[in-house]
Amino acid sequence: MLAMERIGYILGVFAALVAVIYGFWNEWSEPIGVVCLVVTALLGFMIAGYLNITRRKLDGVPPEDDPLGEISDIAGDYGFFSPYSWWPLWLGVSCALIFLGLAIGWWVVALGALFVIPALVGWVFEYWKGPHAL
Known part of the structure; x- marks a missing residue:
């Protein structure tokens, strides 16, 4: 350090x-x-x-x-990481769409925002319910 x-x-x-x-x-x-x-x-x-x-x-x-x-x-616990989550992919694509919209037009930003909200909610609550609930 x-x-x-x-x-x-x-x-x-x-x-x-x-x-x-x-x-x-x-x-x-x-x-x-x-x-x-x-x-x-x-x-x-x-x-x-x-x-x-x-x-x-x-x-x-x-x-x-x-x-x-x-x-x-130095060894220790680094945290929990999802082994097979698809939500980061959709969140990344949505964010790329938003940043692309900054160059192309505001309507693309709005379209990306429509995709980023469900992707973020899905990623946050991935282990809230279902077969992989913690």
Whole structure:
């Protein structure tokens, strides 16, 4: 976790320096690039800050920072994943239709929204009833 925190700080400092250099290079006449680089710097600092706070709350050395640690020290439960769910496919197709509608026309966005709502509800409540209920 300490290495990831350092990478976040390095990304933040690098993006901030590049934002200043980029601003001076084009004499602050093009603000979009500077804004994007500043936001990238802030996101790098945000990730590093979150990892710093999380690392300080843990007791002792996290397993990934222990030089004598074993791979099995990090093992744990990653959660429950559906083995054969079709709902993410329909949700992805619906979202692609919505984003395609942003380029083509608003009527395609409305059509995609009609498909995304049942796909999202179906995915959320997939294990609510039926043979695979939890």
